Amino acid sequence: MAKPRPVTGIDPSRRMRPNARRILATRIDEVYQYDGLVADPANITQLHDMRIAFKRLRYLLEIFGTAFSGDLDPFLEQVKIMQDLLGDIHDCDVQVPMLEAHLSWLEGQEAVSVERMLSNARRGRQPADETIALERFRSRLDAARRADERPGIHTLIAMRRAQRIVLYNQFTTEWRRLKHERFRQRLETTLGLH
Amino acid sequence: MARAWEVNGLSPDAGFRTAAGRIILTRWREMMSSRDGTLTGGDIEDLHAMRVSSRRLRAAMDAFADVFPASSFRRYLREVKGITDTLGDARDLDVAIEHLTDLIPDLELLDRPGIEGLIDRYEEQRRAEDARIRALFARLDDEGYAEKFEAWVTKHTGITVSRLRPAPPEAN
Incomplete structure (x- = not known):
């Protein structure tokens, strides 16, 4: 996970608002540093890091919301949509290797069980009737x-792979829409960053 | 998701330091209010609420990091992160089990044994997580972490829990 970029110039003796502006400006910038990188669906790490950047931004907007007179709720909702979409993509990216690992685990379990069964079969008495013996062995x-x-x-x-394709397409559509609607500029204006 | 507790007495013109105390102590108490339910384990939503609150607390601590001395801040943040991570592993399994269980009726008969086997395996792992959670909270209790955390925040922000009186939304 990408570490948050340090924020310089914070003065704890000042009011919340000027410090909040510095912190939020940095975190907004962090989200947008992934623009371009997330245009490739194979960039799993960058998609995950962008989700974390959106999450940090969301929590900060909640924490510092009272310090600003502008309505931050529409921005918060949008950030949450992006965080959720990227979260669902991440779930797919994590689950597919986990399920593949589960298949390998099943194979391991199987090898142990078959070995034990063969060993028992070698030690035990077999039915005289070959058909019965074969049927029992098969079972x-x-x-x-x-x-x-x-x-x-x-x-x-x-299912997860198919879902991942759908979610990624939804994400890119939303991300393009945010940029088209000048989300960043509107948020920065509301926070008094310009 | 559990609603965040209102932060009492937080004004738009609040000082950075006092805002830090009010917000962090509120999030701290919000997180700890789900502790007993998490340990009892009767409702998976208690653990979820505690994990969400721990993430809110971490975010607040990160936001106000400059209010605290760097060395003690790192130490306290590390413990909170430990709580989030420990609860996170259990939560991931709770979600997976719930999701797979919901999925079974929609699956072909041929596919069901595999998913049922996977649920069994996750449930076994989940039981092991309960032991980790209990061990974590037992250690924090032994170390008096809760009292130390609140005293540390008060020392650097001037805000006390008794004056702040953080409470869940319905009690406000």
Whole structure:
């Protein structure tokens, strides 16, 4: 996670408003430093860092809201929309590798179970009837393999990947709209940064 | 999401230092109000509320970092971050379990065993998180962290909990 950029010139003996302006100006700038970088859906780290930057900005607008006479609620709502969208994208980016790791874990469990089953089979007495013996072996192998657990995980991975594409498209549409509607300039004006 | 507590006595012209005390102590008490529910574990929303409040507290501490000496600030912030992170792991599992459970009725029969197996695994991991949470709060209690935190904020901002009287929204 990207560390917040240090804010210089804070004077604790002054009022809240001038200090809040300095802090907010830096955090707004931090959000916009990811513009361009997030144009590539493969830039997972930058998308995550932009979410954190939006989150910091949101909390600061909530904290310092009382210091400003302008209505910050519409800005807060927009920031929250962006944070949520990027959060949902991040969830997909985290969950897909986790589900893939779960598949590997299932394979590991399976190897142990099959080894144990074969070892038991070698030690135990086998039915004289070959068909019965084979059927029993198959049934035990199926139970040991946990093969029935895989399709659901593959389905979930496919769902998350599809969802990620939709969410990313929503994000880029929203981000373009914010820039088109001069979100940054309007927010900075409301905060008295110009 | 749990509503943030109102910060009593915070005016638009407030000084930076006193605003720091009012906001941080309010967020601190807001976070601690969910502590018992989180430890009991009867409702996953208590843990969620505590985690959200801990994030609000961290954000407030970051915003007002210049009010406090750097070395003690880092120490107190680290503990708050530890609370957020510990609760975060449990919350992620709560969300995953709830989401997967909701998903099952919409899935093909073929897909269900895998998701049920995954839920079982997450539930096992979640039980382990409970032990981590209890251990964290037991340590903080042993160290008297709550009292020390409030005294530290008061020392550097002049705001006391008894004068501020932070309270949940419905009590205001």
